[in-house]
Amino acid sequence: MTTATDELHHDDHHHDHKPSGIMRWLLTTNHKDISSLYLWFAFIMFLVGGAMAMVIRAELFQPGLQIVEPDFFNQMTTVHGLIMVFGAVMPAFTGLANWMVPLMIGAPDMALPRMNNWSFWILPFAFAILLSSLFMEGGGPNFGWTFYAPLSTTYSNDSTALFVFSVHIMGASSIMGAINVIVTILNMRAPGMTLMKMPLFVWTWLITAFLLIAVMPVLAGAVTMVLTDKYFGTSFFDAAGGGDPVMFQHIFWFFGHPEVYIMILPAFGIISQIVPTFSRKKLFGYASMVYATASIALLSFVVWAHHMFTTGMPLFGELFFMIATMLISVPTGVKVFNWVATMWRGAISFEMPMMFSLAFIVLFTIGGLSGLMLAITPVDFQYHDTYFVVAHFHYVLVTGAVFSIMAAAYYWLPKWTGKMYDTTLAQWHFWCSLISVNLLFFPMHFVGLAGMPRRIPDYALQFADFNKWISIGGFAFGLSQLIFLALLIKACRKQGEPVSDQVWEGAEGLEWEVPSPAPYHTFETPPVVK
Amino acid sequence: MSEQQYEKYYVPASSPWPIVGAVALFFMAVGAGNWVVEIKNGSDGFGLHTLAFGALILTVMLVGWFKDQIHESMTGMHGDQLGRSYRQGMAWFIFSEVMFFCAFFGALFYARVFSVPWLAGASNNAETFNVLWPTFEAMWPLTTTPGGTTTEAMGWMGLPLYNTIILLISSFTCHFAHVALEKGDRAKLKAWLGFTIVLGLIFLFLQVEEYIHAYQEMGLRLDSGIYGNTFFMLTGFHGFHVTLGTFMLIVMFFRVLKGHFSHDNQFAFQATSWYWHFVDVVWVCLFFVVYVF
Numbered sequence: 001m002t003t004a005t006d007e008l009h010h011d012d013h014h015h016d017h018k019p020s021g022i023m024r025w026l027l028t029t030n031h032k033d034i035s036s037l038y039l040w041f042a043f044i045m046f047l048v049g050g051a052m053a054m055v056i057r058a059e060l061f062q063p064g065l066q067i068v069e070p071d072f073f074n075q076m077t078t079v080h081g082l083i084m085v086f087g088a089v090m091p092a093f094t095g096l097a098n099w100m101v102p103l104m105i106g107a108p109d110m111a112l113p114r115m116n117n118w119s120f121w122i123l124p125f126a127f128a129i130l131l132s133s134l135f136m137e138g139g140g141p142n143f144g145w146t147f148y149a150p151l152s153t154t155y156s157n158d159s160t161a162l163f164v165f166s167v168h169i170m171g172a173s174s175i176m177g178a179i180n181v182i183v184t185i186l187n188m189r190a191p192g193m194t195l196m197k198m199p200l201f202v203w204t205w206l207i208t209a210f211l212l213i214a215v216m217p218v219l220a221g222a223v224t225m226v227l228t229d230k231y232f233g234t235s236f237f238d239a240a241g242g243g244d245p246v247m248f249q250h251i252f253w254f255f256g257h258p259e260v261y262i263m264i265l266p267a268f269g270i271i272s273q274i275v276p277t278f279s280r281k282k283l284f285g286y287a288s289m290v291y292a293t294a295s296i297a298l299l300s301f302v303v304w305a306h307h308m309f310t311t312g313m314p315l316f317g318e319l320f321f322m323i324a325t326m327l328i329s330v331p332t333g334v335k336v337f338n339w340v341a342t343m344w345r346g347a348i349s350f351e352m353p354m355m356f357s358l359a360f361i362v363l364f365t366i367g368g369l370s371g372l373m374l375a376i377t378p379v380d381f382q383y384h385d386t387y388f389v390v391a392h393f394h395y396v397l398v399t400g401a402v403f404s405i406m407a408a409a410y411y412w413l414p415k416w417t418g419k420m421y422d423t424t425l426a427q428w429h430f431w432c433s434l435i436s437v438n439l440l441f442f443p444m445h446f447v448g449l450a451g452m453p454r455r456i457p458d459y460a461l462q463f464a465d466f467n468k469w470i471s472i473g474g475f476a477f478g479l480s481q482l483i484f485l486a487l488l489i490k491a492c493r494k495q496g497e498p499v500s501d502q503v504w505e506g507a508e509g510l511e512w513e514v515p516s517p518a519p520y521h522t523f524e525t526p527p528v529v530k
Numbered sequence: 531m532s533e534q535q536y537e538k539y540y541v542p543a544s545s546p547w548p549i550v551g552a553v554a555l556f557f558m559a560v561g562a563g564n565w566v567v568e569i570k571n572g573s574d575g576f577g578l579h580t581l582a583f584g585a586l587i588l589t590v591m592l593v594g595w596f597k598d599q600i601h602e603s604m605t606g607m608h609g610d611q612l613g614r615s616y617r618q619g620m621a622w623f624i625f626s627e628v629m630f631f632c633a634f635f636g637a638l639f640y641a642r643v644f645s646v647p648w649l650a651g652a653s654n655n656a657e658t659f660n661v662l663w664p665t666f667e668a669m670w671p672l673t674t675t676p677g678g679t680t681t682e683a684m685g686w687m688g689l690p691l692y693n694t695i696i697l698l699i700s701s702f703t704c705h706f707a708h709v710a711l712e713k714g715d716r717a718k719l720k721a722w723l724g725f726t727i728v729l730g731l732i733f734l735f736l737q738v739e740e741y742i743h744a745y746q747e748m749g750l751r752l753d754s755g756i757y758g759n760t761f762f763m764l765t766g767f768h769g770f771h772v773t774l775g776t777f778m779l780i781v782m783f784f785r786v787l788k789g790h791f792s793h794d795n796q797f798a799f800q801a802t803s804w805y806w807h808f809v810d811v812v813w814v815c816l817f818f819v820v821y822v823f
């Protein structure tokens with residue numbers, strides 16, 4: 001057995017001509033290598049962004065100003081948001097797409113392998129620029145990840161230019177990554193893999209990639225206008241020149257709302273892969289899942305101003321954006337219903353991917369429902385810019401997007417490494433995360449409804465008790481991720497029980513037909529899908 | 531359909547160019563980020579030098595990457611499926627460029643339809659008007675801003691109209707070049723392609739003339755309020771794209787002289803011509819929205 005694997009491995013190596021050591025990773029065009037880079041990069045950024053959240057929670061542990069300067073607090077909220085959105089969640093999904101899409105559709109690699117390398121390697125440089133700007137004289141960006149004008153123009157410090165160009169690079173990376181995914185899916189499917197036979201993770205990524213290509217350039221336009229407003233005397237966002245700061249918000253959120261679906265649609269795809277496997281049933285309502293994803297994506301282009309109800313716009317606008325936003329809960333509800341219906345009378349087993357998926361379904365739905373509350377214009381006047389909003393989007397992004405990424409990691413890790421992960425550590429990771437994340441974010445609903453504003457380093461005394469518990473939850477959640485780090489390191493060292501090719505008893509799809517661990521090159525001749 | 535033949539998809543082993551390109555972008559971003567600050571605060575040259583250094587690396591990378599690419603293409607390593615990948619990739623790239631322009635067209639639309647009339651009290655903004663700039667008058671082009679900056683509006687007759695005609699004709703000549711390529715008529719291909727390049731260069735020349743005229747005689751500048759902002763940002767980014775497109779056409783011309791491209795092997799040519807048509811369509815929208823109306 002050992003000799004056989006050794007031989008196979010040797011043979012494999014002989015075939016690939018991959019450089020060894022660091023050069024392998026710098027020059028690689030292999031989708032699995034690039035994906036592993038993406039995933040590790042995302043995880044490191046998750047820890048870095050998390051560390052910044054710890055600073056925020058430490059400052060908010062007690063009322064009053066004690067640990068950091070208010071301006072540094074602002075830099076922390078800003079860079080935490082930017083890192084988590086562009087450095088952690090998006091690269092993690094791109095990484096998962098890189099690993100799994102070619103395996104799921106029976107393609108030999110991504111369609112454009114060299115560009116794939118480029119779109120990854122520009123990312124660490126972009127974040128190096130962003131992070132180093134924190135150490136500049138005058139500090140880093142401090143205007144919130146939404147960089148509203150005039151905070152980012154008239155009142156910002158000189159790190160803004162570096163911020164703008166690093167966002168340009170992040171955008172270029174996302175666009176290239178998305179073009180690669182979309183072309184891979186449309187052009188590289190194995191014979192017989194018709195569109196309506198594609199696994200849902202592939203479908204959701206196809207639609208996500210479309211959203212990315214459509215809105216990342218708009219973000220590039222927005223940062224460009226901020227740059228010229230600040231340094232070249234234009235007045236896009238300055239009323240004195242005929243522009244309007246509100247216009248910034250329109251342009252930004254035209255990008256920003258589809259962006260939140262960019263961060264959740266792949267999550268829907270992951271959950272739609274995992275729930276059927278561990279329920280040992282076919283996914284309920286496959287076609288309706290596809291149509292629901294597509295309608296969410298289309299609707300996402302006409303709801304952006306729900307972030308701006310209190311900014312002010314004509315009454316017709318307020319009504320239109322309220323109703324359009326609430327419409328989105330219909331296709332989202334279809335999805336939640338389908339997941340539950342898939343589990344209904346299934347032979348469910350509770351392995352770790354399923355545990356995270358179940359947590360996702362419950363907790364994401366909480367985030368979805370608070371989103372529905374925020375969509376109602378008149379009550380949003382009360383909720384706007386309070387911790388209720390923070391609670392809402394963290395339920396959607398942490399217990400939504402991040403939990404789905406963890407579910408995906410547990411689901412596919414054995415396929416990547418050929419070994420089962422450490423299930424004891426996984427249990428610890430799950431339960432610690434689950435309890436702490438709710439301690440962290442659930443009380444934010446209460447303090448938010450009671451009027452505690454977000455992005456402020458101090459608060460009124462009546463919020464002290466809740467904030468203490470929120471901070472304790474925050475530290476606990478942060479520490480829980482170190483358990484995950486330990487588990488990942490063990491997994492990458494290939495410790496653990498060997499797994500079969502199928503790995504999970506109920507798993508179906510092409511990715512479970514290749515050996516575990518998946519060889520360096522897969523599907524060089526396309527499989528035939530019946 | 532039966533007995534379909536699968537040619538192996540060409541997955542390049544490994545390549546130094548992407549990482550070189552990543553380093554290039556790093557230097558360019560750091561350089562540009564420092565340079566714009568130095569413009570404002572007085573320059574010590576660090577930003578500009580870093581930017582230029584990055585641009586140099588990027589040039590090396592582009593030359594190297596495309597050289598590899600052309601070599602592989604000419605030695606027949608690219609199959610039909612890869613060709614489709616390239617074409618689809620190019621189409622999506624152009625779509626992303628369209629969306630980039632949409633951001634600026636959107637800004638122009640918003641300023642004209644909302645922010646300028648609102649500053650003059652339209653809709654329910656009477657108080658805004660009374661409190662901020664009670665003498666402000668809404669107009670488009672906005673030749674007097676609320677803050678008092680004045681400028682002149684660029685008419686559409688003359689240079690802009692000539693440029694529109696030039697670019698429209700160049701779209702046709704580019705298409706004729708492609709038709710000639712398909713027919714294998716190399717002489718006509720060279721002629722039409724050369725003609726397209728000349729038209730592109732004339733367009734750029736006239737555009738520069740227009741800018742000089744605007745800055746020196748009309749007082750229309752990038753910082754002349756929202757009209758000048760949208761005027762220069764839209765025509766400027768468009769001009770940048772025309773420059774890029776012309777450069778691509780020139781590369782294609784030299785490749786044609788070397789005997790490259792045929793009915794079966796013409797991705798680069800096709801991509802360039804798509805890009806050229808895209809630049810043309812953007813100009814037509816721009817001509818009507820920025821100049822005429």
Ligand SMILES: [Cu+2]
Nearest residue numbers: 257304306307
């Ligand atoms: Cu939204």
